[in-house]
Amino acid sequence: MPAVLPARDHTGNRHAMQKTLTFLGLESSCDDTAAAIVRHRADMPPEILSSVIQSQTALHAPFGGVVPELAARAHAERLDLCIEEALAKAGLALGHLDAVAVAAGPGLIGGVMSGVMCAKGLSAATGLPLVGVNHLAGHALTPRLTDGLRYPYLMLLVSGGHCQFLIVCGPQAFRRLGGTIDDAPGEAFDKAARLLGLPQPGGPAVEAEAAPGDPRRFAFPRPLLDRQGCDLSFSGLKTALLRARDALVAEKGGLTVQDRRDLCAGFQAAVADVLAEKARRALVPYLAARPGDAVLAVAGGVAANAALRSALMRVCDADGVRFVAPPLWLCTDNAAMIAWAGIEQYRDGHVDGLDLAARPRWPLDQTAPAMIGSGKRGSKA
Secondary structure, three states, X not given: OOEOOXXXXXOOOEOOOOOOEEEEEEEOOOOEEEEEEEEEOOOOOXXXXXXXXXXXXXXXXXXXXXXXXXXXXXXXXXXXXXXXXXXXXXXXXXXXXXXXXXXXXOOOHHHHHHHHHHHHHHHHHHOOOEEEEXXXXXXXXXXXXXXXXXXXXXXXXXXXXXXXXXXXXXXXXXXXXXXXXXXXXXXXXXXHHHHOOOOOOHHXXXXXXXXXXXXXXXXXXXXXXXXXXXXXXXXXXXXXXXXXXXXXXXXXXXXXXXXXXXXXXHHHXXXXXXXXXHHXXXXXXXXXXXXXXOEXXXXXHHHHOHXXXXXXXXXXXXXXXXXXXXXXXXXXXXXHHHHHHHHHHXXXXXXXXXXXXXXXOOOOOOOOOOOOOOOOOOOOO
């Protein structure tokens, strides 16, 4: 069961609050094996001392997507190597660390278990505190790592398997305003790439193909814009792409290079339009609660998409809201965000024991109802 830190002093702050903390972070929830070291003093900006990411893209490329069994084995083989490299780059030894933070879910359970077991082993061998971090919280707290945002801020978390609008109120306090009821944008981009014969991961491939394309050639739908609220759906958009592709193949016997470019451009524009409009709607309750110093941040792998960033920036400009997007390398899965989230949660009073469990599903907002289609194991977001 989670434990708590030592008692607070008379001011209400923990004795360790001003202490400089150096955390090792581990990430293995999907197909990137990562380790990083982040250092923070409460009155100073955090420092990323090292970040190591070993991609499994080449390993899974022949299969057209991530194979969970292969991913888990690769994580188990690479985690210790990533840790050694992260320590070497930071010029530190295990004895210089204050704690180990690990992504304990949600994600592919084999990969999550690999990271959790590695972190438990380090904690047991060294006596370092263990902090289990929600992978999604890592993304959601990244703008505090990079830009020092103050709570609360509005977050569009848009990654491979997740998409939701959140008001981030604290290291472990999230209010969900809406989310996807089926495919997340990252999943939709991956499926679109497969439909069009493009490589994985689909997001960068579709974006590159869309650059010289005409986004107005195909009239793709903008799902759920006729429904109030901030919930999203991208399954129907994927089906519309399939039908447009099949119509072209039936008419011409195949796709031209320009056909593929235009399909990608139209698909990407539809995703960006939907997310921009839903962001505009999410700003309404957020601004009602925080009329001044308002911020919309975006994080997660799909946040690297330039068309999406531009669409969100236009929404923010129209409402006089600051827009924040982390550097591209901190949008995709990494361990620096896990180390930072671990520091935030540790300062908030949270540590875990060696009974920390790996979780395939782990919603950030524990009070919100499960999204439609979340499955028997519960909501993943």
